[in-house]
Amino acid sequence: MREIEIVAVPAGRVRVLPDDASPSPREQGGVGHLVLDVDRYDLPWEDHTGRLRQLCERGGWRLATRYLTVFCDAVVLPVWGYTYGELALRAGTRSGCFADPWDSEQAGLAYLLRNELAAACGGSYPGDDHAHARLRGEVETYDLWSRGQVVGYIAERWEPCPTGTSCTHTRCSGGDWTEIKSCWGVYGISEAITCGRTTLAEARAPR
Structure with a gap:
């Protein structure tokens, strides 16, 4: 599935993707x-x-x-x-x-x-x-x-390759993106980015 947007944030990145399976909110009542x-x-x-x-x-x-x-x-x-x-x-x-x-x-x-x-x-x-x-x-x-603005997001953090600069892995780019959390059914791209940013900030914060 192709991303709508990929946004770099201080603790990683947020990938925003379309949520084509989201039902009409009118079906959920109001x-x-x-x-x-x-x-x-x-x-x-x-x-x-x-x-x-x-x-x-x-x-x-x-x-x-x-x-x-x-x-x-x-x-x-x-x-x-x-x-x-x-x-x-x-x-x-x-x-x-x-x-x-x-x-x-x-x-x-x-x-x-x-x-x-x-x-x-x-x-x-x-x-x-x-x-x-x-x-x-x-x-x-x-x-x-x-208008198709119901989306999902995947919050990811960069994990460096454990072998560092001496890595000999084929096509290794020095590390890889690791998923921290994903969520679907978010209303609005900006809201998804905000939620992903918060998720990554909380994952980085000491407990």
């Missing part, structure tokens, strides 16, 4: 519901009401948002899509590339029911700010997965 519709893309439509498709046909995302807010006691965020080579998604404010007038548009909604979030938090509703953060996080996680 408090939020994603209701997304962009031409040519197979996206989640998690409508617990069964009415949102009809409402969108009548009044667009705005009418669906109003229905969820008024009749379902839901917290709702718009989800923006940016299509330039691939589809990227973001929930909440429309800014950066998601405000592009040609290549971006509203891709749908992310919502959660206040009673569902309260149940997930032990019976007490933590507030709308927490709900907004939860929805942004669920959309970000799905976006990373859909």
